[in-house]
Amino acid sequence: MLAQDEAQTTDYGMGTVMEHKVYGKNAKEALKAVMAESVRLENRLSRFVPGSEVSRINDSAGLRLEKVGPETFEVLSRAVQYANDSQGLFDVTIGPLVDLWDYKHSTEAPDAARIKRVLPLIKWADLLLDPSEQTAGLKRAGQSVDLGGIGKGFASDRFLAVFREFEISSAFTNLGGNVAALGTKPDGSPWRVGIRHPRQDNRLLGAVSVTDKAVVTSGDYQRFFIDRGGKRRHHLLNPTTGYPAEAGLISVTTVADRAITADALSTLVFVAGMEAGLRLLPQFSGAELVLVDADWHIYLTRGLKDSFQAEQGLRVSLVN
Template identity: 55%
Template sequence: MFKTAAIQSAGLGMDTGIFHAAYGKYAEKAIKAVNQEAWRLEQLLSYFIPTSEISKINQSAGAKCEQISSDTYEILSRSIHFSACSNGTYDATIGPLVNLWTYKTTSEIPESEKVKEVLPFVNYSDLYLDPVAKTAGLKKNRQCINLGGIGKGFASDKFLEIFRNYGIKSALTNLGGNVAALGSKPDGSPWSIGIQHPRLTDSLLGVVAVTDKSVVTSGDYQRYFIDRTGKRRHHILDPTTGYPSESELISVTVVADNGTTADALSTIIFITGINTGLNILKGFPGTEAIFVDKDLTVYITAGLRNSFHPADKINIQIIT
């Protein structure tokens, strides 16, 4: 029924590793188009590319609005939606804080006065979008947008659109752990997505079986340093405090119908904790989650009862 799978590891892109697998007559052409799309989206949305539309908005902060593409408008609009439904727990204007926490080059925490200084510039309500003119702008100078926490999920949705346009019914894309599955495997069985154990390298908590779903994990083990007091300082910042979140969770995996939702919600719930996170999940029917707390207790929502398969010696508690 299917031609041999076209599988391609595209190496680094969007500051992470990218992998695609597709099955079908036009799989090879589809993967080529998806790789081109990854490059195009990075040129539009990257915080690190000075000529990107996001960078232009940042450069014009407090001065003027910038003309933007429909893709940039879409992701910014979705960002504002998730900010509103989480009371600002997710905030695309977190850029000034991200700039202070330089995980790749230092193991020192920023001075508290510097954190206090930039906190007022983190405010999603200062992001202006004009749906008619297709423009975007920031109210104050020094404000800046950083799409970490939503960008990779958004890109994975665009990749699946391309696969569908090529008639592909079975595909998988993985952007640094942001996984999106199109359909099922060619044999009709679900895709098995491994969930990283947050404290054991090269070990899994288990696997979740999915069809037509996105699976995204946020954890304190992906990017972090240990400060002078021995405290782990991870990269998921709480916009309300300016510091890495301390919700008692060390890993959150969200399974959703699309990557944008899974990406944003995994970040939001990691920061809010289980109780508030469960209330937020109610606004997204069909979306499920796996939580791991500091005691390595694993909780799953009831919808994953039959699809999450824990590894040996991993006990789970089902949230009903």
């Protein structure tokens, strides 16, 4: 393929580093359209953008429902579905708890009494959606939606849709580790997506080969601090306890047809733990998992047996 048929960029948006590689005769135009789409989606879905649809929902909590566009309604509907499927282990009303932990500035866990006060606000069933009016709202004042566990996945799916509109059949997008691949590489080979080692910098656990798949990892090493007692306090919060999840896993990678599914599933399986996560997996058709425990033992679901390659010296077992 000729050099002019390739376009790539690394930029910052949606709160993370975004990398795109696009191959095809309309590559440069497609890339421009995706960059515009990222700005448009952030202005709708980010709770940190004043006036965004999610900000309006949060500002109106306990007061009224807000009219929202189709993208916001779709991602919130999906969030409710995943919450229902996981018995609340995935919950986008976790905003007040995320604010309390404040990983950008904290060095200590919040006071237990403050966590106890906030917990009743975390209730996915209080996210009210009216499909006939296309409105969304929160039942009680003080509640807030945070799309950190699903928004990038939704955006990745939208980016691939834009690429397809430009007749692109080979592309790769990476939003801060949320990877989505369109088709194969230009030479026809699968994309190889590396999975970071959760405890050793500049080392991979292995890589998974994919075509037309999303690969998303949730780990306790992505955003965390070590408190005075030496305890790792990571950003993957359990919405039922109010504390970082402690279910025996330090990294969960999901491979799925849609990035929104992979994004939500990696989060909820991390919170649920391996046993409960594997029980939930059949509800997510076609999804596969790479699970890592505290001993760096890797567990693969059987659908990845031929596509995952571990780094030398790491133990790998098949599950389910």
